[in-house]
Amino acid sequence: MVEGSFADATLRVFRGDKQGGTPADYRVPLVPGMVVLDALHSIQSHQAPDLAVRWNCKAGKCGSCSAEVNGRPRLTCKTRMDALPLDQPITIFPMKAFPVIKDLVTDVSWNFRVNQKIPPFQPRPGTEWKMDQRDVNRVQEFRKCIECFLCQDVCHVLRDHGKLEQFGGPRFFVRTASLEMHPLDGASRAQVLKNELGIGLCNITKCCTEVCPEDIHITDNAIIPLKERVVDEFYDPLLMLVRKIRSAKKPRPGGEGHGI
Amino acid sequence: MNSNYEVHEHDVLIIGAGGAGLRAAIEALAQGVRVGVVCKSLLGKAHTVMAEGGIAASMANVDTSDDWRAHFRDTMRGGKFLNNWRMAQLHAQEAPERVRELEQWGALFDRTDNGDILQRAFGGHTYKRLCHVGDRTGLEMIRTLQDRGVHLGIDVYMECTITRLLQDGDRIAGAFGYWREQGRFVVFRAKSVIICTGGIGKAWKITSNSWEYTGDGMALAYDAGAELMDMEFVQFHPTGMVWPPGVQGILVTEAVRGEGGVLRNKNGERFMERYDPKKLELSTRDVVARSIYTEVREGRGTEHGGAFLDISHKPADYVKRKLPSMYHQFLELADVDITKGPMEVGPTCHYMMGGIHVDAETAQTSIPGLFAAGEAAVGLHGANRLGGNSLSDLLVFGRRAGLAAADYAKGNALPQIDSSQIEEAAQQMLAPFERPDGDSPYVIHDDLQSVMQSLVGIFRDEPDLRRALSELDALKARAARVRVEGSRLFNPGWHLAWDLRSMLTVAEAVTRSAAARRESRGAHSRIDYPALDDAWGKKHNVVVKKAGTMTLVETPVLEMPDGLKQLLAEDSGTK
Structure with a gap:
């Protein structure tokens, strides 16, 4: 911890655009409690006024300032300088999974297009608007998501294999889970999960869970239960047989409030 | 450098995608008109996302004695009776329905043991009244509205900044702006425009507000000839x-x-x-x-x-x-x-009670076709806003603005825009690149924040305010010669150079209004006039542009009907 010292740190920040670029080094004076975003702002004010950085709240609530700090996807507003090794340059690069616009700003518009594929909340007919806090708790975990897209950035299906057309990514499994497990929702999104969001491509390496700044248990609490729903809906041999016999159109798996 | 621009056309154009803008968009869309929403950030990152404590609405789920009358009374008392009584009444009456609506669109509030929406105590509210989700109520609200709006089919223009309102004579005709990403210019043609751009906290050094809060909407409206009112009332959040x-x-x-x-x-x-x-x-x-x-x-x-x-x-x-x-x-x-x-x-500087003067029922400004809602508008909160009344404000008056702007659009043809307005707006944006010298926008911004923090803060007096006005004059002169480095591609220095203009306009309006009001009321505390003054309790300061100059006029506080006066006189029945 650098306690009120006059020490400097070196930030090695990617400068460039979609044509390419190179990192540039900046010396920044350290201030107690400083976070990486503060250091980037200091560079903007004193050295590179056109350094492109997205940010809004600077309090970990809006999810705008995502970047890769020393190779790890982080919110720069929550990454303390004194938690990083300061004897070497701190590298700050844009999220790799998305196309660079300029410097640390990437084109994340794909995420907004994926979101549109997910059928919205649909209350069951005749719903009485009462809910038990215990049922709500489970869904509130998913609704903590601040859409920083760090989970998307780290997910190898997107990052390394670039399957943006076939795969929705952890963020949108969390979003789908928040709707599917809403105590009063009546829609089924199993079809969308399987075909549009390609949930089968996830092989549960839990990288997304590790980087989530909101500590959402993405894999265990969202993705795995959703995978089970898809399996129940499309691959359960007994259910398939029953369905054939009854020629039921669209049964809803796990109708109870709690279990899936 | 070129001043080419693309053109988009909507019936209703909404500037700002926080709670008010999104609620307005949803309502306008429901009226069957074409709606465009422009926002400076990505969708879902507006300041609403940072709201924590809750939405005030007298649902009486926890304290069964609560009702709209009690909420109305608390709001008026909190605002030291400078509130627009009709807005305070509509707000108190309509807030519960707006909250229920959010729930029907998928929002998940914390629950009571009965399974109803849980409500918590907050400053100035007689009863437990704030519907909440832990301490992230704003996130829940903006996500719910954003998903609702997107699925209904609003067109969203993300990371786009409006720098000028376009007019056909007096009437609003659209807006001019630029894409933050590429720096390209864009013109929106519209029959009506709603300003939902929030506040002005970034003019102060210690603030809870993000970079977006630069008073754009207030400055845009002021430049177009609208009135700004109660600008001396800036809320410093205690914590x-x-x-x-x-x-x-x-x-x-x-x-x-x-x-x-x-x-x-x-x-x-x-x-x-x-x-x-x-x-x-x-x-x-x-x-x-x-x-x-x-x-x-x-x-x-x-x-x-x-x-x-x-x-x-x-x-x-x-x-x-x-x-x-x-x-x-x-x-x-x-x-x-x-x-x-x-x-x-x-x-910490937190919220602007003052703003664009609007009609209580329709949120329309004095400019035909121009509407305003949320923090950018004035009226509901008077001299001091109660916690929790902001999120409900966004919902109640966002909806009303959307309704009225859609109505206006249906009744009027698309106005004409002469290209000279557009050319002028483009040249204004390009000028900072062409200057060989001049201050960096960051330096001017830093100086502005110091002036407002030290001279127009929680406690004010005549000498400080006079000094602030002369400092602001000097800053305006420097801002007029601001120089920008780099290209138009996502250039924060260039973005700030424009935002500075808005901040300086609004900062001047705040300072002039604060100097005029020689009393202490709500958030406006004068060391040299420490008491409430009944005469000042009957009037507002209004700032308007006359012949290019900022001019201050007074306007009377609206007279309340007797029935409501009586309601205020009754004891609040504190439990």
């Missing part, structure tokens, strides 16, 4: 973080006090006992902010110039459940575990 330096100003939700948090000075005294013995920590924000400020000024502050706020007497699990983001914020940014010890807090 922002004070240490370490990088986090100074970040909001510490009032919900900490709502859940039982206690304020103490460095001697361990619960000092609110001296300033408001009845309501203590849950007094109105203006009172608590002044109290903390006074404690510090008189030498009883903490090491870093604040007060202690302590919730650690509550069970750790409870604190983590009800105030999760506060818990993490302090642990990660300040090395403080709030379940074990106190936070250090001090006032």
Whole structure:
């Protein structure tokens, strides 16, 4: 911890655009409690006024300032300088999974297009608007998501294999889970999960869970239960047989409030 | 450099995608018109996302005695009766329905044992009235509205800044702006425009507001000839973080006090006992902010110039459940575990009560076709806003603005825009690149924040305000010669160079209004005029552009009907 010292740190920040670029080094004076975003702002004010950085709240609530700090996807507003090794340059690069616009700003518009594929909340007919806090708790975990897209950035299906057309990514499994497990929702999104969001491509390496700044248990609490729903809906041999016999159109798996 | 531009056409154009803008969009769309929403950030990142404590609505789920009358009374009292009574009435009456609507669109509020929406206590509210989701109510609200709006089919123009309203004679005809990403210019043609751009906190050094809060909408409306009112009333939230330096100003939700948090000075005294013995920590924000400020000024502050706020007497699990983001914020940014010890807090510039003058029922400004809602508009909160009344404001008046702007669009043809307005707006944007010298926008911004922080803060007096006005003149001259480096491709320096203009316009309106109001009322505290003055209680300051010059006029406070007057006179029935 650098306690009120006059020490400097070196930030090695990617400068460039979609044509390419190179990192540039900046010396920044350290201030107690400083976070990486503060250091980037200091560079903007004193050295590179056109350094492109997205940010809004600077309090970990809006999810705008995502970047890769020393190779790890982080919110720069929550990454303390004194938690990083300061004897070497701190590298700050844009999220790799998305196309660079300029410097640390990437084109994340794909995420907004994926979101549109997910059928919205649909209350069951005749719903009485009462809910038990215990049922709500489970869904509130998913609704903590601040859409920083760090989970998307780290997910190898997107990052390394670039399957943006076939795969929705952890963020949108969390979003789908928040709707599917809403105590009063009546829609089924199993079809969308399987075909549009390609949930089968996830092989549960839990990288997304590790980087989530909101500590959402993405894999265990969202993705795995959703995978089970898809399996129940499309691959359960007994259910398939029953369905054939009854020629039921669209049964809803796990109708109870709690279990899936 | 070229001034080419693309053109988009809508019936209703909404500037700003926070709670008010999105609620307006949803309502306008429901009227069957084409709606476009322009926002400076990505969708879902607007300031609403940072709202923590809750939405005030008299649903009476927890305190069954609550009703709209009590909410109306609290709002008027909190605003020191400078509120537009009709807005306060509509707000109190309609807020519960707006909250239920959110729930029907998928929002998940914390619940009572009965399974209803849980409500918590907050400053200035007689009853437990704030519907909430832990301390992240704003996130829940904006996500719900954004998903609703997107699925209904609003067109969203993200990372796009409007720099000028376009007019056909007096009437609004659209807006001119630029894409932040590429720097390309864009013209929106529209039959009506709603301004939902929020506040102006970035003109102060210590603020809870993000970079977006530069008073754009107020400056746009003012430049187009609309009236700004009650601009002297700037809310300093009592509790922002004070240490370490990088986090100074970040909001510490009032919900900490709502859940039982206690304020103490460095001697361990619960000092609110001296300033408001009845309501203590849950007094109105203006009172608590002044109290903390006074404690510090008189030498009883903490090491870093604040007060202690302590919730650690509550069970750790409870604190983590009800105030999760506060818990993490302090642990990660300040090395403080709030379940074990106190936070250090001090006032931070938070909210603008003043803004664009609008009609209570329709949210229309004095300019035909121009509407405003949310923090950018004025009226509901009077001289001081109660916590929780902002989110409900966004919903109630966002909806009303959307309705009225859609109606207006249906009744009027698409106006004409002469290209000279567009050319002029483009040239204005390009000029900073062409200057060989001039200050960096960051330096001017820093100086502006120092002026407003030290001279137009919580306590004001004549010499400070006069000095601030002359400093602002000098800053305006420097801003007119601001120089920008680099290209138009996502260039924050260039973006700030424009935002500075808006901040300076609004800062001047605040300072002029503050100098004129020679009394202390709500959030406006004059050291040289420390008392309420009945004569000032009957009038508002209005700022308007006349022949290119900022001019101040007075306008009377609207007379309230007798029935409501009587309601105010009744005892609040505090339990």
